[in-house]
Amino acid sequence: MAHEVRLVLVGLGNLGRRFCRILADKAGFLEERYRLRLVLVGAADSRGTAHSPGGLDPALIARIKEEGGSVRDYPGAGSPGTALELVKACEAEVLCEATPVNLDAGAKPGLSVIREALSRGMHVVTPNKGPIVLAYRELSELARKQGVELRFDGTVAGGLPALYLGARDLRGAEIKMVEAVPNLVTGYILDLLAEGLNWEEALTRARKEGALEADPSFDLDGWDAAAKLVILANHVLGYPARLEDVEREGIRGVDPEEVRRARERGGLVRLVARAERRDGGYRLTVRPEEIPPGHPLSVLGRKGMGVVYYTDIYGTISATIREEDPVPSAATMLRDILDIYLGR
Amino acid sequence: MAHEVRLVLVGLGNLGRRFCRILADKAGFLEERYRLRLVLVGAADSRGTAHSPGGLDPALIARIKEEGGSVRDYPGAGSPGTALELVKACEAEVLCEATPVNLDAGAKPGLSVIREALSRGMHVVTPNKGPIVLAYRELSELARKQGVELRFDGTVAGGLPALYLGARDLRGAEIKMVEAVPNLVTGYILDLLAEGLNWEEALTRARKEGALEADPSFDLDGWDAAAKLVILANHVLGYPARLEDVEREGIRGVDPEEVRRARERGGLVRLVARAERRDGGYRLTVRPEEIPPGHPLSVLGRKGMGVVYYTDIYGTISATIREEDPVPSAATMLRDILDIYLGR
Numbered sequence: 217m218a219h220e221v222r223l224v225l226v227g228l229g230n231l232g233r234r235f236c237r238i239l240a241d242k243a244g245f246l247e248e249r250y251r252l253r254l255v256l257v258g259a260a261d262s263r264g265t266a267h268s269p270g271g272l273d274p275a276l277i278a279r280i281k282e283e284g285g286s287v288r289d290y291p292g293a294g295s296p297g298t299a300l301e302l303v304k305a306c307e308a309e310v311l312c313e314a315t316p317v318n319l320d321a322g323a324k325p326g327l328s329v330i331r332e333a334l335s336r337g338m339h340v341v342t343p344n345k346g347p348i349v350l351a352y353r354e355l356s357e358l359a360r361k362q363g364v365e366l367r368f369d370g371t372v373a374g375g376l377p378a379l380y381l382g383a384r385d386l387r388g389a390e391i392k393m394v395e396a397v398p399n400l401v402t403g404y405i406l407d408l409l410a411e412g413l414n415w416e417e418a419l420t421r422a423r424k425e426g427a428l429e430a431d432p433s434f435d436l437d438g439w440d441a442a443a444k445l446v447i448l449a450n451h452v453l454g455y456p457a458r459l460e461d462v463e464r465e466g467i468r469g470v471d472p473e474e475v476r477r478a479r480e481r482g483g484l485v486r487l488v489a490r491a492e493r494r495d496g497g498y499r500l501t502v503r504p505e506e507i508p509p510g511h512p513l514s515v516l517g518r519k520g521m522g523v524v525y526y527t528d529i530y531g532t533i534s535a536t537i538r539e540e541d542p543v544p545s546a547a548t549m550l551r552d553i554l555d556i557y558l559g560r
Numbered sequence: 561m562a563h564e565v566r567l568v569l570v571g572l573g574n575l576g577r578r579f580c581r582i583l584a585d586k587a588g589f590l591e592e593r594y595r596l597r598l599v600l601v602g603a604a605d606s607r608g609t610a611h612s613p614g615g616l617d618p619a620l621i622a623r624i625k626e627e628g629g630s631v632r633d634y635p636g637a638g639s640p641g642t643a644l645e646l647v648k649a650c651e652a653e654v655l656c657e658a659t660p661v662n663l664d665a666g667a668k669p670g671l672s673v674i675r676e677a678l679s680r681g682m683h684v685v686t687p688n689k690g691p692i693v694l695a696y697r698e699l700s701e702l703a704r705k706q707g708v709e710l711r712f713d714g715t716v717a718g719g720l721p722a723l724y725l726g727a728r729d730l731r732g733a734e735i736k737m738v739e740a741v742p743n744l745v746t747g748y749i750l751d752l753l754a755e756g757l758n759w760e761e762a763l764t765r766a767r768k769e770g771a772l773e774a775d776p777s778f779d780l781d782g783w784d785a786a787a788k789l790v791i792l793a794n795h796v797l798g799y800p801a802r803l804e805d806v807e808r809e810g811i812r813g814v815d816p817e818e819v820r821r822a823r824e825r826g827g828l829v830r831l832v833a834r835a836e837r838r839d840g841g842y843r844l845t846v847r848p849e850e851i852p853p854g855h856p857l858s859v860l861g862r863k864g865m866g867v868v869y870y871t872d873i874y875g876t877i878s879a880t881i882r883e884e885d886p887v888p889s890a891a892t893m894l895r896d897i898l899d900i901y902l903g904r
Contacts, residue, residue: 381879385895388898511859515855529719530881531883533880537878538875
């Protein structure tokens with residue numbers, strides 16, 4: 217007999233709808249391999265919700281979203297309510313929170329929905345940096361108090377288990393330094409510069425291909441990388457950093473000529489997020505750096521992200537991922553759920 | 561109050577004595593950070609044992625071994641008994657098994673000592689490939705039956721958590737292929753060839769520097785890499801492979817000229833262990849291959865090992881380690897112990 221776990225999913229954009237597709241595709245595999253049946257009982261987008269205690273069809277939700285619709289129109293289960301109302305009403309074991317990142321202090325709707333779910337005794341899995349950056353300590357303590365799990369492996373480097381690696385497999389070590397290249401968009405733009413485009417051409421190309429948001433500041437000015445570094449510092453290093461503790465320099469000032477020269481030397485330029493041991497704490501920086509040939513992150517292509525941990529007893533350990541699309545980032549919610557239910 | 565965990569350590573060679581040093585150096589840190597006190601109550605080398613229910617001094621054992629002595633001479637606690645006798649007599653929660661690798665069917669003393677410890681209800685952590693390759697299924701089932709943990713993260717790529725990464729962080733995925741460079745010695749020799757040495761010079765140099773065993777076949781003919789691939793196949797892929805299932809070609813037939821040309825092209829030659837999905841199972845091979853520039857393992861230096869997992873939903877994930885000495889391999893026993901006692 218399979219163990220049944222009821223999920224409610226908030227956010228049906230790039231990640232949420234891909235997660236629905238994964239749920240549909242993997243149902244048989246999960247039941248056969250792990251004796252686990254994941255049942256989606258609720259789903260919310262910005263226009264409404266769908267709710268069915270007996271289970272929604274994740275493939276149908278994926279299709280509705282791919283066609284530009286809203287789950288409020290889900291046959292027999294849709295309604296114009298809000299995500300928060302859904303989470304309040306839903307009986308489920310896990311909230312999957314996948315709304316767009318929002319680093320404003322309100323961070324709605326992610327933060328309020330996560331608070332509500334934890335308060336109701338639900339586990340929470342989320343690839344959404346916003347709530348974790350803004351309220352790491354509050355949410356961690358709330359989860360502990362409630363005896364539930366809060367997981368956010370997808371917040372730092374897409375589908376790369378950078379947090380699990382650092383927080384679990386490096387236990388016992390002192391981490392002297394962490395270097396991460398956690399942002400895809402800046403890597404893509406820097407590679408366009410390396411190929412000979414000028415800044416204007418590179419931005420136009422990136423925007424045309426949908427890689428760049430309408431407001432590109434989040435990526436280009438290093439806010440995304442800084443947010444990821446803050447999560448890593450808190451969760452892996454146990455260092456209670458906030459966004460304002462990061463010395464942050466984006467890539468807008470990068471000279472394309474330097475990027476091209478770095479490539480000629482066999483290296484590459486990337487926006488590097490770094491935590492370096494200093495005075496009992498860590499110095500946190502985000503800035504463009506030349507990564508020399510032979511460095512574990514020198515192999516990152518356009519679709520690559522990575523992290524390097526410099527430790528005292530485990531040597532220097534690095535991990536990289538190549539993500540051709542957002543599927544791995546969406547799949548981190550599955551990784552987190554399996555980790556909660558299968559443990560070690 | 562710290563939680564006390566009693567350890568018995570069998571094998572005080574390269575890894576065992578370094579593990580003693582780690583226990584001594586990290587005692588304060590482990591107690592402060594994790595409220596865990598690891599007490600070494602027994603230790604065995606090939607000449608005798610030391611046993612003290614109140615705890616042995618790991619720093620003293622490290623010193624005795626560094627000076628070429630035996631724990632049989634440990635003041636007030638030494639005796640000429642065997643490791644198996646020690647494990648039978650010792651009251652402890654964890655066996656740390658670090659005897660030299662032995663792929664013969666007997667695989668003594670590791671296998672018999674591990675069987676005894678599991679039968680007595682002790683957890684077992686070991687970086688020793690021999691017992692795991694030869695008796696993966698038997699030992700896993702014995703551990704499950706006894707309700708204890710069997711951990712062997714150090715068996716596959718030194719201090720790299722290749723097994724934890726594959727078996728835990730990739731759950732939910734189908735792993736289409738694994739590529740690993742799990743052997744240090746062959747990488748070192750291939751790099752010497754790349755630098756212009758001929759085969760005889762490279763082997764002489766490696767032997768003089770202590771990198772090569774008296775019987776070099778274990779490394780050069782790919783037995784070590786094949787053993788690691790078998791463990792990976794069983795534990796990560798759930799594929800019940802045995803050593804004889806691996807198509808194995810060592811590096812002795814490698815033409816130094818080809819190695820040099822690969823380096824000129826920006827790549828390198830390494831002994832690659834590969835598992836490739838085929839006909840519902842996996843095809844397992846160990847053979848020298850050219851790793852092209854840009855490949856995640858193309859950055860492996862002399863002290864580097866690594867693994868790449870090609871998955872359906874988590875993209876392509878790679879991990880590498882640079883180990884300057886055997887400390888990271890020894891430290892995997894600490895990682896395994898912490899994982900058992902701290903869980904997630």
